[in-house]
Amino acid sequence: MQAKKVFAKAYLWLVLIVLYAPILFIVIFSFTEAKSLGNWTGFSTQLYQNLFNGSMQNSSGLLAAVKNTLVIAVIAALVATILGTIAAIGIYHLRGRKKQVMTFLNNIPMINPDVITGVSLFLLFVFIGLSQGYLTVILAHISFCTPYVVLNVMPKLRQLNPNIYEAALDLGATPAQALRKVLVPALRPGMISGFILSFTMSLDDFAVTFFTRGTIGLDTLSTYIYADARKGGLTPELKPLMSIIFLIILIVLLAINIRQSKQEANSSKK
Amino acid sequence: MNKRSSWALPYFIFLVLFVVLPLVMILLYALQDGSGHFTLANITKFFTDKDALSTFALSIEVAIENTLLCILIGYPAAYILADNKLNRSAVTVVLFILPMWINALMRTLATAELFNMAGIPLGKGTLLFGMCYDYLPFMIYPIYNQLAKMDKSYGEAAQDLGATPGQVFRKVTLPLSMPGVWSGVMMVFMPTVSTFAISEFLTNNKIKLFGTIIQENINNSMWNYGAALSLIMLIIIALTTVLQGSDQTEEANGGLI
Numbered sequence: 001m002q003a004k005k006v007f008a009k010a011y012l013w014l015v016l017i018v019l020y021a022p023i024l025f026i027v028i029f030s031f032t033e034a035k036s037l038g039n040w041t042g043f044s045t046q047l048y049q050n051l052f053n054g055s056m057q058n059s060s061g062l063l064a065a066v067k068n069t070l071v072i073a074v075i076a077a078l079v080a081t082i083l084g085t086i087a088a089i090g091i092y093h094l095r096g097r098k099k100q101v102m103t104f105l106n107n108i109p110m111i112n113p114d115v116i117t118g119v120s121l122f123l124l125f126v127f128i129g130l131s132q133g134y135l136t137v138i139l140a141h142i143s144f145c146t147p148y149v150v151l152n153v154m155p156k157l158r159q160l161n162p163n164i165y166e167a168a169l170d171l172g173a174t175p176a177q178a179l180r181k182v183l184v185p186a187l188r189p190g191m192i193s194g195f196i197l198s199f200t201m202s203l204d205d206f207a208v209t210f211f212t213r214g215t216i217g218l219d220t221l222s223t224y225i226y227a228d229a230r231k232g233g234l235t236p237e238l239k240p241l242m243s244i245i246f247l248i249i250l251i252v253l254l255a256i257n258i259r260q261s262k263q264e265a266n267s268s269k270k
Numbered sequence: 271m272n273k274r275s276s277w278a279l280p281y282f283i284f285l286v287l288f289v290v291l292p293l294v295m296i297l298l299y300a301l302q303d304g305s306g307h308f309t310l311a312n313i314t315k316f317f318t319d320k321d322a323l324s325t326f327a328l329s330i331e332v333a334i335e336n337t338l339l340c341i342l343i344g345y346p347a348a349y350i351l352a353d354n355k356l357n358r359s360a361v362t363v364v365l366f367i368l369p370m371w372i373n374a375l376m377r378t379l380a381t382a383e384l385f386n387m388a389g390i391p392l393g394k395g396t397l398l399f400g401m402c403y404d405y406l407p408f409m410i411y412p413i414y415n416q417l418a419k420m421d422k423s424y425g426e427a428a429q430d431l432g433a434t435p436g437q438v439f440r441k442v443t444l445p446l447s448m449p450g451v452w453s454g455v456m457m458v459f460m461p462t463v464s465t466f467a468i469s470e471f472l473t474n475n476k477i478k479l480f481g482t483i484i485q486e487n488i489n490n491s492m493w494n495y496g497a498a499l500s501l502i503m504l505i506i507i508a509l510t511t512v513l514q515g516s517d518q519t520e521e522a523n524g525g526l527i
Contacts, residue, residue, distance in 0.1 A: 012351070089278075
């Protein structure tokens, strides 16, 4: 048994090391000044300084891309969370064929590869003559984020006592009040994980943004990196930027999971 | 009761407008020529286009190899993660899904640089390993999820009835974990076929996958042919989904965090 345990641990660590090698590579080489990855010219925090005081070549392009990425992700995740939560409540109360149809439609964006989602929306926007830019990218992001909100809210609805909404209405609450004071607090954990999931998927998206951003020069971090790499030679300041993003995501995810396991431990004690 | 079911309506309208209608557009453009007349020329063009056909075959081949590689490496990892005798820490699980949240392009570029530094020439081998880096978490997570919620008493019962550990795994654990494996396959196979950018970076533009051809056609204003290629991919997706039974996705994807 002991040997098996050692072997299992060793395997996990081996896979983790391989999985993280490229990320660690970026982090390590963010602390040197060399332009290309893999070129070590001594320890330096110059790239971090450049990033924060904006003294790098084409700094406006990179900073605009970061800003666009964040704005799009926040708006798309917010709208997806609201739309998805309301939709989840509706779908939960649907019966029979209608429920099947909604579940099926909700699955399509999750099964579709990004390229198909991107191309199909591109053709739609071309067809109806909607000029592509911020709005189309946000609409596209909402379309692939919302299904995940629905899936995260649904289990919380199943745990909810179906009568408490009616009870609130009987006690004189308006439907809006009942939603705000009864349903939303009960569904909040699912909404939060749906929001975070949507936010990170929007941040990470490349293909859908690529097809729906139009030709007005709208860049997100992904499309910026793509254009940069095709030109040959990445902007060196991307390395510290990615390292910082990595650290933030690591902290957020660990915090969420530690909080969740604490909550589970608490509820199992009761 | 009925009132609240109408809350699904706004989302229904949204789905029709931004999910169903765009897919109809693919069909529409695929079956039209440049001036809007109905034609099957775009579809037949694909079947006579040697480059497109060989790229398609290569994409399917790479996707199958990548999926198998991900199962081979990912299944044992998921198994160990889900076994609370071997792994007690939730943090390890988080570490395994964390790379999913890092920008895939950046990770891919870094992977390509790592190969360069190690002096490994970029080509099909590096493509396969790079793809595996990118998609492994998407295979591990659904399998882990399935194994973690599995009732352990089935395995114990089999053991009590005299099954060896190997038999328990083959006859109980593996069949019960198959829905997770299928979700993983869905999350790895089609995205690999359709990937673009990633394959270019990992092979220095030497190998193109199907997604790249679609992107090139769309970007060069060959919308109708690009749509036809997308349609072919859509049909394959539909077939794999039907084969697998579409109702499993809901379970396996729920609560990704």
